[in-house]
Structure formats: structure tokens, C-alpha cells
Amino acid sequence: MNSEKFKIGWIGLGKMGNPMSKQILKAGFPLRVYNRSHDKIKALETEGATSATSVKELVEKTDIIFIMVANDDAVKDVFYQENGIFSAQVADKIFINTSTISPELSISLSKELKKKNSHYLDAPVSGSVKQAEDTTLVSIVGGEQVIFEKVKPVLEAYSKKSILVGKNGVGNSAKLAVNTYLGILAQGLAEIIQFSKTKNVDTQDLMEIINNSALGSTFGKIKGEAAINKNYNAAFTLEHLTKDLRLAQNSGFNHPVGNAAYNSFSNAEAELGQEDVIAIIKKLS
Numbered sequence: 272m273n274s275e276k277f278k279i280g281w282i283g284l285g286k287m288g289n290p291m292s293k294q295i296l297k298a299g300f301p302l303r304v305y306n307r308s309h310d311k312i313k314a315l316e317t318e319g320a321t322s323a324t325s326v327k328e329l330v331e332k333t334d335i336i337f338i339m340v341a342n343d344d345a346v347k348d349v350f351y352q353e354n355g356i357f358s359a360q361v362a363d364k365i366f367i368n369t370s371t372i373s374p375e376l377s378i379s380l381s382k383e384l385k386k387k388n389s390h391y392l393d394a395p396v397s398g399s400v401k402q403a404e405d406t407t408l409v410s411i412v413g414g415e416q417v418i419f420e421k422v423k424p425v426l427e428a429y430s431k432k433s434i435l436v437g438k439n440g441v442g443n444s445a446k447l448a449v450n451t452y453l454g455i456l457a458q459g460l461a462e463i464i465q466f467s468k469t470k471n472v473d474t475q476d477l478m479e480i481i482n483n484s485a486l487g488s489t490f491g492k493i494k495g496e497a498a499i500n501k502n503y504n505a506a507f508t509l510e511h512l513t514k515d516l517r518l519a520q521n522s523g524f525n526h527p528v529g530n531a532a533y534n535s536f537s538n539a540e541a542e543l544g545q546e547d548v549i550a551i552i553k554k555l556s
Contacts (some may be wrong), residue, residue: 277425278303280333282326282349283370284311290403291369291429295321298428305329326352335422337369338429342514343376350380355406359425361389365422370393371450371511373518374440377413381439390418393439394426399506401498407431411449413442430477430529448521450515454492456531457512461552464498474499480539494549501545501552503546510544513537 277300281292284306292499294317296302304324305375306312312322323329326349330336336356338349346368350356366384368377368391381391392414402408409425410421410433419435435490468487478495481487498502516533524530536551543550 274402275404277301277335277422280305280323280329280423281339282306282329282336283345284315285339285341286400287369287403289315290400291339291408292320292337293318294403294406294429295335295425298425300425303333304327306458320364324385326356326427327352327354327359330364333364335365335425338366338370340370343372343512344369346370346372346376346380352552361387364389365418366391367394367422367426368392369394369396371446371515371518372414372443372523374443374447376512377438377443381414390415391439392418392422393442395442396430397446399451401506409421409437409458410435410497411442411445413437413439413445444522447515447524448517449510451519451524451532453490453507453530454512454516454536456488457494457548457551458532458535460491460494461498461549461555464495465555488541494547497547497549498552503543503550505545505547507548508546509536509546509550510540510543512548513540513544 276416279300279302279305281302283473284292284304288345289311292304292315302320303323304312304315304320305326305432306348306394316322318422338346340346340349361384370502385393392412394410394412396410398408406429409432412433412435423433436442482492516536521532539551539554543553
């Protein structure tokens with residue numbers, strides 16, 4: 272298949288799926304979309320996308336199918352529900368799962384799809400909504416190199432870089448490592464902001480020092496500004512980060528700093544789950 276002729280299907284139009292799929296449209300690929308709530312489809316239809324009434328219909332009318340949903344259970348539902356992926360003719364299709372899920376589930380799905388003569392890549396992304404809107408995400412891919420090379424032009428519609436890191440499941444493992452680091456950074460930033468306040472250091476001064484030092488980072492600038500303004504509107508929800516930290520724990524992560532971050536976020540999840548990750552600072556007050 273010539274990448275320029277691919278018909279693309281997209282399942283899941285949430286915070287990330289919406290801007291990512293829009294970039295597919297902007298790159299000129301024919302796009303068919305499915306979402307449980309039809310309201311989220313309307314805006315994409317005005318930009319040229321076609322809607323599908325079921326996952327099965329979407330699969331059978333496209334060549335490459337992207338999935339961007341919340342967690343393992345949501346992914347299983349997409350594949351196994353009535354009129355889901357496994358109810359469709361999937362031979363020769365390529366499935367790209369951009370959801371952050373357990374490596375074990377990706378490996379299981381890839382094996383099932385291979386038996387049906389189709390292909391699977393786990394391709395979670397590093398970055399959040401702003402990066403999706405700016406096409407500066409990093410795609411972290413697990414799967415066969417020949418399939419990766421075939422779909423790379425499509426991945427690059429929303430990514431500044433696509434990296435093949437290994438076989439199926441390895442993409443998810445790498446993403447869990449990245450998000451564990453994110454959890455450690457968010458917890459650490461919240462703690463030093465809170466500590467500095469107790470010592471009469473203005474948070475704006477603290478962040479100016481950090482951002483102009485070797486410790487400066489894009490993450491620190493964005494989340495430091497959010498903390499200064501007490502802006503906890505979610506770019507990446509605390510609930511989703513906690514889910515990713517839990518997946519890492521379930522996959523065997525067992526180190527003191529990451530474990531402490533997981534415990535902190537897990538304890539905050541019920542109260543602050545829908546707020547941004549930097550809202551963890553509220554638990555330190």
C-alpha cells in the first residue's frame with residue numbers, strides 16, 4: 272500500500288484523539304472516525320472527516336485504524352464488543368494503538384491480529400494536548416519494522432518524531448517509563464514549591480531561578496506557571512497519570528522514588544483525579 276493512498280480510521284475522540292486525528296486530516300489523508308458520543312464527531316465532519324456508525328463499519332472501510340482511548344478496559348471494549356474490531360474482516364489491516372495501556376494487553380492483541388493476517392503497533396505518545404495541537408508529539412512504537420516504516424508518514428502527521436523501540440509491548444513499556452518520570456517530576460516540583468513557600472521564597476522567583484539554570488525544562492516552565500496561577504485545568508489529568516503509574520507497578524516497577532510518587536498520586540486520585548497532575552501540590556498544603 273502506498274502511504275499516500277491509505278484510508279485512515281480513528282477510534283476515540285477525547286482530549287488527545289481529537290487534535291491528533293485533526294492532524295491526520297490536515298496532512299491530506301481520507302479520515303473516517305468513530306466515537307461513542309456523536310457530538311465529538313460533528314466538528315471533524317465539518318473539516319472533512321466521515322463518520323462511522325460502528326467500529327466494525329470503520330474497520331471494514333479503512334486501511335489503517337488508530338485507537339486512542341482511556342485504558343485497558345476501553346481498548347478491550349473496542350476490540351471485543353458487539354460490532355467491535357474482532358467482528359470485522361481485519362485481514363491486511365494495520366491497527367495502531369496510541370492508548371497508554373499495559374504491555375501485556377498489546378502483546379495479546381498483536382498475537383490475535385497476527386492469526387487473522389493483520390498487523391498491530393503499540394504507539395503511545397509522549398506529550399499532551401498542546402503538543403498534539405502543535406504536531407510536536409513523540410510516537411513511541413513497538414512492533415515490526417516493516418509495518419512501522421510503512422505507516423511512518425501517517426504517524427508524522429501528528430508527531431515531530433517517531434521512534435521504533437522494539438517488539439509489540441515495548442512501546443507501552445517505554446511509555447510507562449516516561450510517565451513514571453513525569454510523575455516523579457510533578458511530585459518533586461510540587462514539593463519544592465511548597466517547601467520554598469514555608470521559607471518565604473516567592474514561587475515566581477523560585478521558578479525563574481530554576482528555568483534559568485541547568486534544571487530548566489519545558490515541563491517545569493508549564494507546570495510552574497500553572498502552580499503560580501493555581502490553574503489546575505487538566506492538560507493531563509491526575510487520574511490518568513495515576514493509572515499509568517499503576518500500570519508500571521503492575522509491570523514490575525519497584526524503585527523507591529517512583530513508588531513514592533505512585534503512592535502520593537494514588538492517595539490523591541479520588542479527590543483530585545479530574546484536575547491536572549500539578550494539582551498534587553494541594554495534598555502538600
